[in-house]
Amino acid sequence: MRPIALWLTLWLVTQTSPMLPRPEILRIACVRVQTADLARARRFYAGVLGLSALRWDPRAGVAVFNINPRQRLIVTTRALSEHDDAFVDVGFETANLDGMRDWLASRGVTTAPAQPDPEAGGWALTLLDPDGHEVRLVEEHAPATFSAPAVSDFPISTQILHAGLIVKDAGAANRFYRDILGFSEIRRGGRADNGTNWIDMQVPDGTDYLEYAVTKPPGARQFGVDNHIALLVPDVKAALERIRERTLADDMNHMTYPRLGRTGHWELNLYDPDGNRIELAEPARARASIPNVQRPTPN
Numbered sequence: 002m003r004p005i006a007l008w009l010t011l012w013l014v015t016q017t018s019p020m021l022p023r024p025e026i027l028r029i030a031c032v033r034v035q036t037a038d039l040a041r042a043r044r045f046y047a048g049v050l051g052l053s054a055l056r057w058d059p060r061a062g063v064a065v066f067n068i069n070p071r072q073r074l075i076v077t078t079r080a081l082s083e084h085d086d087a088f089v090d091v092g093f094e095t096a097n098l099d100g101m102r103d104w105l106a107s108r109g110v111t112t113a114p115a116q117p118d119p120e121a122g123g124w125a126l127t128l129l130d131p132d133g134h135e136v137r138l139v140e141e142h143a144p145a146t147f148s149a150p151a152v153s154d155f156p157i158s159t160q161i162l163h164a165g166l167i168v169k170d171a172g173a174a175n176r177f178y179r180d181i182l183g184f185s186e187i188r189r190g191g192r193a194d195n196g197t198n199w200i201d202m203q204v205p206d207g208t209d210y211l212e213y214a215v216t217k218p219p220g221a222r223q224f225g226v227d228n229h230i231a232l233l234v235p236d237v238k239a240a241l242e243r244i245r246e247r248t249l250a251d252d253m254n255h256m257t258y259p260r261l262g263r264t265g266h267w268e269l270n271l272y273d274p275d276g277n278r279i280e281l282a283e284p285a286r287a288r289a290s291i292p293n294v295q296r297p298t299p300n
Contacts (some may be wrong), residue, residue, distance in 0.1 A: 025206040030094040047153040088136035088228035131173035156233035168213040229278035
């Protein structure tokens with residue numbers, strides 16, 4: 002075949018073949034963290050945050066806490082030092098793993114076949130982003146029936162709003178999350194008006210988002226602060242009062258007090274026993290002040 006005929010054939014194929022659609026990415030499906038002490042983690046997530054345990058299995062070293070029927074927090078056991086990052090991975094729900102694997106291949110990303118991930122509630126593809134974070138794409142099936150004792154009160158929150166990950170190169174992260182997975186930037190800001198310390202990237206087919214924590218190589222303390230989970234609460238002050246009622250004196254060092262964030266939303270930061278930050282955030286730009294809020298004191 003002459004070169005011009007070959008070129009014309011390839012051009013016709015690209016023009017007449019339907020473009021491969023990207024399966025939907027709907028929401029954050031799960032976040033997985035590690036703990037050095039599963040019982041202490043349970044006291045925090047079930048006893049303080051009021052999350053119901055879908056699975057409680059000390060022998061296997063895993064606990065799965067329900068945020069809502071489509072979002073979970075997974076805690077696994079591992080011996081941790083003060084220099085370890087306890088944050089493991091974040092999972093995003095997709096509608097079609099086979100289609101997603103084809104989509105990734107069309108973008109030059111080769112993945113192993115999907116594997117069962119019962120803690121996440123279905124099957125998952127596992128990827129590594131440019132910073133080495135594990136990212137799971139989860140296709141949910143009917144959740145496995147876990148047998149767990151009723152140990153929690155009603156929850157502080159029923160929605161994961163966002164997950165934060167340390168990002169050293171926002172351009173490289175964008176080539177993965179934006180150009181391949183279809184995330185889009187919704188806002189950015191910093192601790193000062195002229196800086197950028199975080200960039201919020203929304204999932205393409207939902208409202209949850211991933212927060213880039215744009216930072217230089219992190220120290221040990223930054224791991225637990227910048228890699229974090231944000232839970233939506235209707236009222237930070239009410240959440241704080243409920244947390245105070247549930248918090249033991251020796252857990253008080255894992256709590257801050259409400260502040261007005263740079264986005265204009267009221268926030269409250271908690272820290273689990275392993276130093277993972279759990280941010281509580283109100284849904285809308287908030288009132289100018291929260292009256293009668295003081296730094297928590299031990300019961």
